[in-house]
Structure formats: structure tokens, C-alpha cells
Amino acid sequence: xxxxxxxxxxxxxxxxxxxxxxxxxxxxxxxxxxxxxxxxxxxxxxxxxxxxxxxxxxxxxxxxxxxxxxxxxxxxxxxxxxxxxxxxxxxxxxxxxxxxxxxxxxxxxxxxxxxxxxxxxxxxxxxxxxxxxxxxxxxxxxxxxxxxxxxxxxxxxxxxxxxxxxxxxxxxxxxxxxxxxxxxxxxxxxxxxxxxxxxxxxxxxxxxxxxxxxxxxxxxxxxxxxxxxxxxxxxxxxxxxxxxxxxxxxxxxxxxxxxxxxxxxxxxxxxxxxxxxxxxxxxxxxxxxxxxxxxxxxxxxxxxxxxxxxxxxxxxxxxxxxxxxxxxxxxxxxxxxxxxxxxxxxxxxxxxxx
Amino acid sequence: xxxxxxxxxxxxxxxxxxxxxxxxxxxxxxxxxxxxxxxxxxxxxxxxxxxxxxxxxxxxxxxxxxxxxxxxxxxxxxxxxxxxxxxxxxxxxxxxxxxxxxxxxxxxxxxxxxxxxxxxxxxxxxxxxxxxxxxxxxxxxxxxxxxxxxxxxxxxxxxxxxxxxxxxxxxxxxxxxxxxxxxxxxxxxxxxxxxxxxxxxxxxxxxxxxxxxxxxxxxxxxxxxxxxxxxxxxxxxxxxxxxxxxxxxxxxxxxxxxxxxxxxxxxxxxxxxxxxxxxxxxxxxxxxxxxxxxxxxxxxxxxxxxxxxxxxxxxxxxxxxxxxxxxxxxxxxxxxxxxxxxxxxxxxxxxxxxxxxxxxxx
Numbered sequence: 001x002x003x004x005x006x007x008x009x010x011x012x013x014x015x016x017x018x019x020x021x022x023x024x025x026x027x028x029x030x031x032x033x034x035x036x037x038x039x040x041x042x043x044x045x046x047x048x049x050x051x052x053x054x055x056x057x058x059x060x061x062x063x064x065x066x067x068x069x070x071x072x073x074x075x076x077x078x079x080x081x082x083x084x085x086x087x088x089x090x091x092x093x094x095x096x097x098x099x100x101x102x103x104x105x106x107x108x109x110x111x112x113x114x115x116x117x118x119x120x121x122x123x124x125x126x127x128x129x130x131x132x133x134x135x136x137x138x139x140x141x142x143x144x145x146x147x148x149x150x151x152x153x154x155x156x157x158x159x160x161x162x163x164x165x166x167x168x169x170x171x172x173x174x175x176x177x178x179x180x181x182x183x184x185x186x187x188x189x190x191x192x193x194x195x196x197x198x199x200x201x202x203x204x205x206x207x208x209x210x211x212x213x214x215x216x217x218x219x220x221x222x223x224x225x226x227x228x229x230x231x232x233x234x235x236x237x238x239x240x241x242x243x244x245x246x247x248x249x250x251x252x253x254x255x256x257x258x259x260x261x262x263x264x265x266x267x268x269x270x271x272x273x274x275x276x277x278x279x280x281x282x283x284x285x286x287x288x289x290x291x292x293x294x295x296x297x298x299x300x301x302x303x304x305x306x307x308x309x310x311x312x313x314x315x316x317x318x319x320x321x322x323x324x325x326x327x328x329x330x331x332x333x334x335x336x337x338x339x340x341x342x343x344x345x346x347x348x349x350x351x352x353x354x
Numbered sequence: 355x356x357x358x359x360x361x362x363x364x365x366x367x368x369x370x371x372x373x374x375x376x377x378x379x380x381x382x383x384x385x386x387x388x389x390x391x392x393x394x395x396x397x398x399x400x401x402x403x404x405x406x407x408x409x410x411x412x413x414x415x416x417x418x419x420x421x422x423x424x425x426x427x428x429x430x431x432x433x434x435x436x437x438x439x440x441x442x443x444x445x446x447x448x449x450x451x452x453x454x455x456x457x458x459x460x461x462x463x464x465x466x467x468x469x470x471x472x473x474x475x476x477x478x479x480x481x482x483x484x485x486x487x488x489x490x491x492x493x494x495x496x497x498x499x500x501x502x503x504x505x506x507x508x509x510x511x512x513x514x515x516x517x518x519x520x521x522x523x524x525x526x527x528x529x530x531x532x533x534x535x536x537x538x539x540x541x542x543x544x545x546x547x548x549x550x551x552x553x554x555x556x557x558x559x560x561x562x563x564x565x566x567x568x569x570x571x572x573x574x575x576x577x578x579x580x581x582x583x584x585x586x587x588x589x590x591x592x593x594x595x596x597x598x599x600x601x602x603x604x605x606x607x608x609x610x611x612x613x614x615x616x617x618x619x620x621x622x623x624x625x626x627x628x629x630x631x632x633x634x635x636x637x638x639x640x641x642x643x644x645x646x647x648x649x650x651x652x653x654x655x656x657x658x659x660x661x662x663x664x665x666x667x668x669x670x671x672x673x674x675x676x677x678x679x680x681x682x683x684x685x686x687x688x689x690x691x692x693x694x695x696x697x698x699x700x701x702x703x704x705x706x707x708x709x710x711x712x713x714x715x716x
Contacts, residue, residue, distance in 0.1 A: 155482075155505075244456040244482040245484065246482035251455060253454055295448075298468075302421070
């Protein structure tokens with residue numbers, strides 16, 4: 001009987017595994033929704049949509065990529081949007097103070113590195129729970145942003161740069177910055193899926209103790225993840241500032257929730273240990289497309305957040321419900337086959353015809 | 355062992371089931387989009403080559419700072435009414451749930467794509483909405499800023515509620531009328547560095563010093579209730595203890611005037627010490643009716659929306675271009691003139707008293 005059980009539990013392999021995993025399913029859903037919107041939503045099918053939609057989605061996508069790794073390793077980082085806000089504030093103050101753009105951007109990225117490192121030290125070295133730490137730094141970094149720039153807004157960034165932030169590749173409508181996002185997705189995708197470090201993150205997410213026993217440098221891995229998240233959050237802050245040509249302390253506020261929603265919708269388990277970069281990219285795009293299509297129809301944002309919330313619940317509850325059903329079905333089948341095998345079946349033919 | 359072929363058979367359906375789940379999710383989203391999109395089909399139909407009507411089908415969309423704000427709701431209600439009266443075929447209200455700098459941009463983008471004729475916006479940030487508005491203008495839209503201005507180069511006109519000086523003058527006039535042009539008065543303001551209030555107070559002081567009609571009025575002090583109900587209440591109490599001869603109080607903030615009225619209405623000063631300032635009719639109604647307050651001022655937010663709608667119509671029709679000196683009719687509010695920096699002033703502030711207060715609901 002044990003042989004039967006292992007066979008039943010076996011996951012998908014080969015091509016089937018590649019085409020039927022959660023990430024792949026998400027991609028199918030995105031493509032299907034996209035096709036549907038093109039056909040059914042008036043004005044959706046245009047080059048403008050590509051540009052506006054992607055520009056809206058880029059900040060979420062950028063942060064979602066490193067966030068995927070963090071959540072897979074069983075941690076979370078809620079301070080990302082505040083880090084972006086802090087970077088934006090620093091950018092504004094330095095630029096208004098007359099620093100060169102090169103220096104400004106480098107300092108902003110350093111701010112992000114430090115912000116990430118602080119999270120990393122508190123979580124990985126001190127060993128505090130990441131939820132508590134990053135709720136703290138969420139408030140702290142936003143507060144620092146306010147200290148840095150106050151109620152002011154700096155808007156006089158060089159026109160060339162702000163135009164670059166929204167510039168498109170030829171006539172495709174695809175923002176140039178999308179290339180950077182694509183590069184990030186590829187780099188982090190390769191790290192996560194094709195390197196020992198990345199595979200270790202999955203192990204870490206399943207069980208920190210077990211991961212430690214098999215020789216994974218748990219603390220170092222977590223620290224690096226937070227530094228990466230901080231750095232990319234700051235990068236997002238710089239992009240955000242240029243895209244809206246306004247440096248303010250409240251820039252990107254609330255973005256962390258959009259990021260986490262996208263990541264979870266993309267099939268990353270909030271408990272860690274499961275998920276993929278392609279899935280997350282699809283998850284973020286799905287939320288972006290649905291939001292954009294609804295907004296194009298002038299559906300109120302109240303409905304919009306309800307839709308996003310429901311999608312998220314469905315995506316989190318769905319698989320669990322599915323697992324439960326499958327297990328229940330499996331149990332029933334095993335029970336039935338046991339009955340058939342031992343020959344004391346009272347209900348004759350059901351097991352062979354179903 | 356007769357069982358294993360059956361189990362192998364189930365491995366495939368499991369994959370299919372996943373796909374099925376995916377399809378189910380897609381269908382759900384699609385259905386949702388269609389259900390919600392029900393209303394969206396009409397503008398699409400009318401946006402397509404319209405059946406040869408001479409006048410274009412003009413559309414207008416209001417983008418407030420944020421939705422679900424009581425003050426904004428009154429402005430928008432006026433705007434919707436104005437848009438209908440001005441002759442827009444369709445008026446919409448879209449906007450973010452939070453008033454952050456960049457939250458309005460995607461709404462502007464959607465309007466650009468919908469080829470809306472007029473976008474009326476209260477900017478959360480004068481610059482963050484700029485590039486998006488520019489893109490909308492390039493697409494042929496007219497931009498009317500109201501309530502809160504964008505940077506000048508991004509809009510055709512800005513509709514401003516009132517002139518700061520008028521706000522100050524109406525309050526000094528009201529207090530003078532109520533105390534008979536003679537006696538000590540005090541000001542109970544918001545915070546010590548509130549931009550609006552300080553500007554009004556500056557004009558009030560100037561007016562009290564220079565206007566001969568007010569030569570017997572003495573401003574004894576200015577106190578700050580920080581726009582906090584309790585603090586304002588206590589400051590009002592303190593004023594009357596410190597200045598027993600006080601004849602009147604001006605509170606140019608809705609929080610301050612309501613708190614002061616509440617204190618006066620329960621004290622021996624009720625009806626004896628005059629109170630005026632800027633208040634919300636709904637908050638002040640009870641005190642006007644019980645005789646604590648004779649008259650106070652504010653502007654009518656609904657008029658702001660109305661004038662914005664008419665300005666949008668005039669711009670879209672080509673009647674005006676938004677340059678200083680342009681004139682347009684704003685329905686029952688009469689003719690409005692575009693002033694310097696392409697700003698249109700809605701009108702003088704409104705006085706509220708026992709006779710007219712029931713006509714207002716905000």
C-alpha cells in the first residue's frame with residue numbers, strides 16, 4: 001500500500017510540470033484576461049494602454065521581484081514603500097540643494113542599501129520576527145522622509161530625465177524602463193531558480209532549522225535579501241520621483257500592499273517555500289490589467305479595491321481548498337480500494353466504473 | 355495491483371483540474387469586467403462617429419483630490435448640476451481614495467484614452483499631475499483646475515473660490531455690524547502658522563486699522579485653538595475670563611467657530627458676546643437658531659463646481675481660450691471674468707443667518 005501512496009503523491013514531472021505549475025497557470029490567466037479585455041473593453045486595445053498600464057505597474061513589479069525571494073524564504077518586508085519614499089525625499093532635498101544628478105542617484109541607492117541593511121541586521125543577526133521589524137521600519141523610514149523634506153515638494157528635475165522616465169521604445173508603447181525591470185526579473189529569476197543560493201531559499205522557507213542543518217548560511221542569506229529589497233526599493237523611489245516629477249515624503253505610500261498582493265496572487269506561499277518569478281510577474285500584471293480595464297470604464301476605486309481584495313483571497317484560499325478537496329478525494333479512494341482489495345465490499349461495482 | 359492503472363489515469367485529470375481552475379478564474383474575472391462594464395458601453399457607442407449631430411458630444415470628468423470627502427461631495431454635486439445645465443452629454447466623477455501626490459495620474463490617463471473633452475481637477479500636487487495633463491491636452495482635452503491649483507502651464511483656467519481679502523473683509527464687517535461698531539474684539543484662529551488663516555488675519559488687521567468705520571473697534575488679542583475642538587473650546591473660555599469687556603470674537607476656522615459657539619451657548623455670554631467667522635452651515639445651524647450666533651460667512655462649495663463646469667463648456671466650445679479678460683456665462687451665477695494668471699474667481703463669500711441657513715446642506 002505504501003507504494004500506492006507514493007505514486008499518488010508524486011508531483012508533475014517533465015513538460016507537464018513546466019506547463020502546469022502555478023506560475024504557468026497564472027500566465028495563461030493573464031493572457032486570457034488580456035485577450036478578453038482587448039475584445040470586450042472599449043478603448044483597451046491601443047498602444048496608449050500599453051504605455052499607461054506598464055508605467056502604473058512598473059513600481060509594483062520592481063519591488064515584487066526581490067520581495068518574491070524574501071517571502072519564499074519565509075520572511076516579509078513591509079518597509080519597501082517607505083524606503084522608496086525616503087529615497088524620493090532624499091533625492092528632492094539633494095537636488096534642490098544643488099548636487100549633481102549622478103551623486104543624487106548614488107546617494108539615494110546608498111540610502112536604500114542602508115535601510116535594507118538595518119532590516120537585515122534586525123531580522124538575520126538579532127533574530128527578531130520580520131513582520132514586527134518591518135512594521136517598525138515602515139513607520140520609521142516614512143517618518144525620516146518627513147524629517148528630510150517636510151511638507152515641501154521638489155519638482156524642478158531636469159526635463160530630459162523626467163521625460164526619459166516615461167519615454168517609450170519606438171512606437172510600441174512599452175516604456176524604456178521596462179527593460180530595466182525585465183533585466184531585474186531575469187537576474188532574480190536565475191538566482192532563485194538556477195543557483196544553489198536560490199534553491200536554499202526554498203529550503204529556508206520550508207524549515208529554517210532543517211536548512212541550517214544541511215549547511216545553508218541562513219543569516220547571511222536573509223541579510224542579503226533585505227539589502228537587495230532595500231536597494232531596489234530605493235531604485236523604485238528614484239523612478240517614482242522622475243515619473244511623477246515630484247519628490248515628496250508621501251510618494252509610493254501604500255505600495256507595499258500592492259506589491260505583496262501581486263506576489264501572493266502570483267502563487268508565492270505566504271508561509272514560504274513556494275513560488276516563482278514568472279508567476280509573480282504574471283500576478284502583478286493581472287492586478288494591473290484588471291485595475292486598468294475597470295478604471296477605463298470609470299468604475300469607482302471602491303469597487304477596484306474590492307476586486308483586488310477578492311482576487312487575493314481567491315488566490316490564497318483557492319489552492320488550500322483545492323488541496324483539501326484532493327486529499328479528501330484521495331482518502332476516499334484509498335478507503336474504497338482497500339475495501340475492494342480485501343474483498344469485503346458491500347457496494348460492488350463503484351470502484352471500477354468511476 | 356489491479357489498482358495502479360486506475361491511479362495512473364488520475365494523474366492526468368489532476369493537471370487538467372489545475373487548468374480548469376485557471377479557466378474558472380479567468381471566466382470569473384471576465385464576467386466581473388463585463389458586469390461592471392455595463393455602463394461603459396454607452397459612452398463607447400456615443401464616442402464612435404456620432405450620428406451626424408451638429409454639436410459635438412462633449413463630455414466632462416471631475417477628478418477631486420479624493421472621493422468620499424464631505425466638502426468635496428458638495429463641490430462635485432454642484433459640478434454635476436452645472437455640467438448638465440451647461441449642456442454636456444455626459445459628466446463623470448472619478449478619483450482616488452487617498453489624496454496622495456501621484457494617485458490622480460492614472461485617472462487622468464484613463465480620461466485621455468477616453469478622449470474626454472474637459473477634465474476638471476483639484477490637484478493633490480501641482481507638479482505630479484503635470485505631464486499626464488499635458489498628454490491629455492495634446493489629445494485635445496481642455497483642463498480646468500479648481501479648488502487646488504496645478505502648476506500654471508498645465509491648465510487652461512483655475513477656478514478659485516474667493517479672494518482672500520474678501521474673506522477677511524466680510525468677517526470684519528459682520529463683527530462690526532453685530533457689536534455696533536464699538537468695543538473690544540479678539541480672534542480665535544487655527545494654528546499659529548496656518549497659511550490661509552494668517553493671510554486673512556493680516557487683511558483683517560489692515561482693515562480694522564485703516565477703515566474709519568471701525569475706528570472704535572479694538573482688537574485685543576489673537577489666540578490659537580490649533581483646529582482642535584477641545585483646545586478651541588478652552589481658548590474661548592479663557593478669552594472671556596481674560597477680557598471681561600470683550601464684545602465679539604472672530605474665528606476664521608470652521609473648527610474654532612463651532613467650538614466657540616458651543617461654549618457661548620452654554621455660558622452667561624450667550625447672545626451678549628457676538629461671534630462670527632467661517633463656519634459650516636450644518637455645524638452652525640443649531641447655534642444660529644438658538645440665538646448664539648447672528649451671522650457668519652463661508653463660500654458655497656457647490657458654486658465652485660458649477661462655475662468649473664461652465665468654464666469647461668466655454669473652453670470646449672471655443673468661446674474662450676482662458677486668457678485674462680475672457681468672459682463666459684455661468685448659468686444663474688451670471689457672467690464670470692478670467693483674471694490674471696488665468697484665474698476665475700467664483701464670487702464673494704456667502705453670509706449665513708437665520709433666514710437663509712436652511713437652504714444650505716454642507
